[in-house]
Amino acid sequence: xxxxxxxxxxxxxxxxATRNKQVLDKHKVFALNCMSSPGAGKxxxxxxxxxxxxxxxxxxxxxxxxxxxxxxxxIDKQGIPVVQINTGAACSLEAQMITxxxxxxxxxxxxxxxxxxxxxxxxxxxxxxGEHKKVVISSMPEGDDKPAKYPLMFTEADVVVINKIDxxxxxxxxxxxxxxxxxxxxxxxxxxxVSCKTGDGIDAWCSWLSTEAKKAxx
Amino acid sequence: xxxxxxxxxKVHELAITEQxxxxxLDEAKAAQVSxxxxxxxxxxxxxxxxSDCVLFYFDFLKKDxxxxxxxxDFEPVPAxxxxxxxxAEFALPDSLWICPNCQSSSIEVISxxxxxxxxxxxx
Numbered sequence: 001x002x003x004x005x006x007x008x009x010x011x012x013x014x015x016x017a018t019r020n021k022q023v024l025d026k027h028k029v030f031a032l033n034c035m036s037s038p039g040a041g042k043x044x045x046x047x048x049x050x051x052x053x054x055x056x057x058x059x060x061x062x063x064x065x066x067x068x069x070x071x072x073x074x075i076d077k078q079g080i081p082v083v084q085i086n087t088g089a090a091c092s093l094e095a096q097m098i099t100x101x102x103x104x105x106x107x108x109x110x111x112x113x114x115x116x117x118x119x120x121x122x123x124x125x126x127x128x129x130g131e132h133k134k135v136v137i138s139s140m141p142e143g144d145d146k147p148a149k150y151p152l153m154f155t156e157a158d159v160v161v162i163n164k165i166d167x168x169x170x171x172x173x174x175x176x177x178x179x180x181x182x183x184x185x186x187x188x189x190x191x192x193x194v195s196c197k198t199g200d201g202i203d204a205w206c207s208w209l210s211t212e213a214k215k216a217x218x
Numbered sequence: 219x220x221x222x223x224x225x226x227x228k229v230h231e232l233a234i235t236e237q238x239x240x241x242x243l244d245e246a247k248a249a250q251v252s253x254x255x256x257x258x259x260x261x262x263x264x265x266x267x268x269s270d271c272v273l274f275y276f277d278f279l280k281k282d283x284x285x286x287x288x289x290x291d292f293e294p295v296p297a298x299x300x301x302x303x304x305x306a307e308f309a310l311p312d313s314l315w316i317c318p319n320c321q322s323s324s325i326e327v328i329s330x331x332x333x334x335x336x337x338x339x340x341x
Contacts, residue, residue: 005245005335009259009267012237091230123230126266148314152264155327184323185315187302 013127016095020102020130027107029060030213031115033093033131035153037146038119040139041163043071044196045205046114050078052206057111057213062101064093064118071116081105092123098130112213121150132216133158140164140171144178147185154182159190161205166195231271234333238272239279241335246284249340254285256339262332263297263310288338297330 008014024031034042043063050059060081063071072084083101085093098115105113115131117124136157138146141164147154154160160182162175175193182189190208194201242257261267269292280286297310301317302324311318315325 001251001341002337002339003245003249004337005241006337007241007245008334009234009238009241010333012240013233090233094233122266126230127233151315151325152266181315181323184302184325187324 010126010128013095016099017128017130020095020098021132023099023102023107024113024130024132027110028217029107029110029113030133030216031113031129031131032133032135032209033115033117033124033129034135034137035117035121035124035157036119036137036139037121037142040119040137040142041196042116042119042137043074045137045161045163045194046116047074047078048194048196048199048202049114049206049209050075050080052202053112053210054078054080056210058109060105060110060113062098062105062113062115064097064116066090066118081110087118091118091120092127093117093129094127095129111217112209121146121153125153125156133212135159135161137161137163138178140167140173144174144181147178147181151185154189155185157182157186157189159192159208162191162193163196165193165200166198230266231268232275234267235272235275235279238335239276239283239285242285242288242338243283245335245338246340251340252284253341254288254338255341256289256291257285258291258293258336258338260293260295260332260334260336262295262330264327264330265333267333293336295330295332298328299325300328302326 036042046061061075063084064087066087069084072082075082083104085097085101115129134157136153179191192201192205194205242254246254276290298307300307301322303322304320306317306319308318316323
């Protein structure tokens with residue numbers, strides 16, 4: 001006997017992601033799922049944003065890493081609420097890992113939650129976590145061909161942040177070609193060019209984030 | 219607040235295989251049958267699911283369940299892309315996502331992200 005099922009395999013994850021989002025919405029927390037290759041500057045961008053926006057918005061961070069608390073310790077030093085998730089062998093965060101982390105955060109006192117995913121340009125695109133926006137950080141030393149090589153990640157992104165623009169004089173990176181590929185895959189995407197080292201471009205990113213967070217809370 | 223810790227650990231195909239098996243077991247339970255002989259999956263070329271990995275995890279996850287003797291059938295769905303400029307539809311290119319007709323890089327995915335349990339076969 002054959003039983004027709006027609007159920008998405010991601011449905012269990014999606015159900016939990018929707019529940020996470022409801023919890024976030026209830027507390028008016030605007031959540032960002034930050035994804036990138038290892039070393040592109042997810043933590044650096046979060047630290048720069050904390051520096052600029054800490055007096056304007058109440059921020060918190062969930063750190064996802066295969067191992068270690070290195071990133072969580074950096075955030076903790078800033079006096080910002082942080083939860084570290086160690087995924088062990090897992091290549092990505094999943095919605096069910098976020099749920100217990102939300103319980104550990106003072107949600108009633110948070111405006112913006114950064115969820116820093118495991119450094120990987122493939123798997124994190126597959127799992128919704130309950131975020132409001134997906135942010136992909138791509139750094140110049142990785143090369144301008146990343147959107148062509150990992151098209152799905154860039155198709156999913158709401159925002160792409162090009163980091164390490166201070167290195168442009170030293171490396172070959174065609175900004176126009178990068179932008180063209182990303183906008184081709186994803187015409188609605190917002191692209192920022194920043195350097196977390198010099199601070200260039202961070203104001204524009206922060207201004208976007210602040211506007212979106214306030215829009216979501218109103 | 220000190221950094222808290224939440225432990226969890228899975229690779230992507232393990233999570234997907236577990237979810238697939240749970241869907242199949244729930245359906246069998248709802249239909250009040252005790253044995254699943256086959257799980258039919260539809261997997262798109264762009265779904266990011268590697269079938270050999272799924273089979274590897276399925277072999278140990280299915281033990282002591284109603285799907286213990288089940289096999290998996292994968293129905294692959296090829297990716298279909300469409301050019302936003304000239305509306306040409308084409309298969310996944312070998313290299314860059316560029317329209318073979320007009321060389322535009324404004325491309326959308328119209329098919330190939332599927333990843334679902336189509337049906338189960340039971341006794």
